[in-house]
Amino acid sequence: MALRHAVLAALLNEELSGYQLAKAFDVGVANFWHALPQQLYAELAKLEREGLVAGREVVQDTRPNKRLFTVTEAGLAELTRFAATADKPSFIRDxxxxxxxxxxxxxxxxxxxxxxxxxxxxxxxxxxxxxxxxxxxxxxxxxxxxxxxxxxxxxxxxxxxxxxxxxxxxxxxxxxxxxxxxxxxxxxx
Amino acid sequence: MALRHAVLAALLNEELSGYQLAKAFDVGVANFWHALPQQLYAELAKLEREGLVAGREVVQDTRPNKRLFTVTEAGLAELTRFAATADKPSFIRDxxxxxxxxxxxxxxxxxxxxxxxxxxxxxxxxxxxxxxxxxxxxxxxxxxxxxxxxxxxxxxxxxxxxxxxxxxxxxxxxxxxxxxxxxxxxxxx
DNA sequence: TACTACATGTAATGAGTTACATGATTAG
DNA sequence: CTAATCATGTAACTCATTACATGTAGTA
The missing domain is CATH 1.10.287 (Helix Hairpins)
Incomplete structure (x- = not known):
């Protein structure tokens, strides 16, 4: 149950679409977590239903429309709660x-x-x-x-x-x- | 599908029981992979069914009986095949x-x-x-x-x-x- | 014309975690 | 007497990966 927190952390400093998030979580730039696009779209939907992130539609005419997400107050509170928990050791799998x-x-x-x-x-x-x-x-x-x-x-x-x-x-x-x-x-x- | 190969690699140099394997794959000594006991017992059973490892019963009177596993010819062949495949990049999740x-x-x-x-x-x-x-x-x-x-x-x-x-x-x-x-x-x- | 980037998903399967279950022995 | 170690699993659940699906616009 930590992907949600990784997503929240990633959205703190910049408003991103699912697509942009997916790129950030991809091979290249995943300095703190990794996840595939499908997981991210699903997680964003769940986070939005729970009110931890808020999405706003951005209409584009040259590109398909997209939804940009930001962390809500409740989302930040959830992250804060998470930060107070002891973290499970991280393992190598290579x-x-x-x-x-x-x-x-x-x-x-x-x-x-x-x-x-x-x-x-x-x-x-x-x-x-x-x-x-x-x-x-x-x-x-x-x-x-x-x-x-x-x-x-x-x-x-x-x-x-x-x-x-x-x-x-x-x-x-x-x-x-x-x-x-x-x-x-x-x-x- | 790489836990099986990790188990095979771990059994190459020493004959181990599921319990000993589990300890090796635990927090302490997992230098190349990590897995919980349940996964390992299940994987060992599967590997034995497929003939990639062979188990032999060791009767103990002071301790519960145990089964020690070794890698078979087929198991080593499977590892060799695995070594020839390109490996997927390993990710941090922390x-x-x-x-x-x-x-x-x-x-x-x-x-x-x-x-x-x-x-x-x-x-x-x-x-x-x-x-x-x-x-x-x-x-x-x-x-x-x-x-x-x-x-x-x-x-x-x-x-x-x-x-x-x-x-x-x-x-x-x-x-x-x-x-x-x-x-x-x-x-x- | 073909490929890459943008943009968002669903469905099926495989892998991993959590909770539960049992029972003997040895060390503190 | 209590806890840890030895020894092996089952069942339910969550998480991650693979495969599939769709459609537009810009670049080589």
Whole structure:
């Protein structure tokens, strides 16, 4: 029951349509949660029925009409209540780690391929997040922005996303190097 | 459909009961996947029906009897097939990040409390993982173990878990420091 | 002309969580 | 005597993913 809170948090600083939300929750920018469009449309409908968000129709002639959503008082109250609860630990669930766990019984070349694929993906995200951070803090430096800027929430979560992807990239390279090294030194299997 | 592969990977290096598996997949040691006991018992039953794992009854008189599982040839083949598929990107889903995303609209003290709780949890895991790594590599140093040891798969995934928790801890402290700093310098909200 | 972006959903299936159930042994 | 550990599940429910569905406008 936390997708609802993720949606509320995402709508706090900007009014968004379901479509825009979906993009924010997609692969690219999901620094704090991930969800598919279908889930988001469904969740928005539910949140609106419960009065936690309010939607307003925006008529467009060149594009299909859309509905923009904002968080209501009740929605903010719900988020506040949520913030006071202890959060359940978050878990890793990653195909790639499963494969590396089985490394001793699998083809190293195959694994190295996967690891480099993932490292490339991480690099792309690192660049993306770097750009987002720069845009958010404008011409200030980070220290100054975090002390005196507003909307630091998204900035802070993006910092976590950045560090996470850097961790991914480093680990992928290190692991690939280890597997390649063993391949050439002819280790018994 | 990846829990099955996680179970197979976990059973590769040691014969385990459902109960032992459940402990490995629990909060403490889940460096590459997480699942609850119920899921694991169900998955083991399914894997056995499909011939991917084989269970053998172990009679105990002081404890309830248990069934120990090993991966079959077919199971290893299934893992190999899995390793060749491209893996879907893994996503973050974390209550705490949702709360920080909404930081600009929530009570900073509350958030700092959550962040320090999480940092403490991360510290505990860091110690735990550190110990596991030491046990796995024995008296060798890491470089040597990774070059010539066997069962490096679990070691490598544990390294990722360790780095992840260190990232968590650092980010929690940094974020808490930022929020405390702003509280004292009286930023407009 | 084909593809991508905009914009919003429904339906079916699969995966994960919560609650419940049982029963013995050992450590505090 | 109470709690934790060992050991294994079932049932109900919620959440997430996959597949499908529709239609317009701008870009290559």
């Amino acid at each position: 195909d790639l780690l499963v494969k590396v766990q089985a490394a001793d019984h699998l083809d190293p070349d195959e694994l190295v391929t996967r690891l480099l694929e993932r490292a490339a993906l991480a690099d792309a995200k690192i660049e993306l997040f770097g750009g987002l951070l720069r845009r958010m803090r404008g011409d200030r430096d980070e220290e100054d922005f975090l002390r005196h800027g507003d909307h630091i929430g998204p900035y802070l979560t993006c910092l976590r996303g950045l560090a996470f992807e850097q961790g991914n990239r480093d680990w992928c390279h290190r692991t690939a190097a280890v597997l390649r090294e063993r391949r050439t030194t002819d280790v018994p299997r | 209550d705490l990040l949702v709360k920080v995303q909404a930081a600009d609209h929530l009570d900073p003290d509350e958030l700092v409390t959550r962040l320090l709780e999480r940092a403490a949890l991360a510290d505990a895991k860091i110690e735990l993982f550190g110990g596991l790594l030491r046990r796995m590599r024995g008296d060798r140093d890491e470089e040597d173990f990774l070059r010539h040891g066997d069962h490096i798969g679990p070691y490598l995934t544990c390294l990722r878990g360790l780095a992840f928790e260190q990232g968590n801890r650092d980010w929690c402290h940094r974020t808490a420091a930022v929020l405390r700093e702003r509280r004292t310098t009286d930023v407009p909200r």
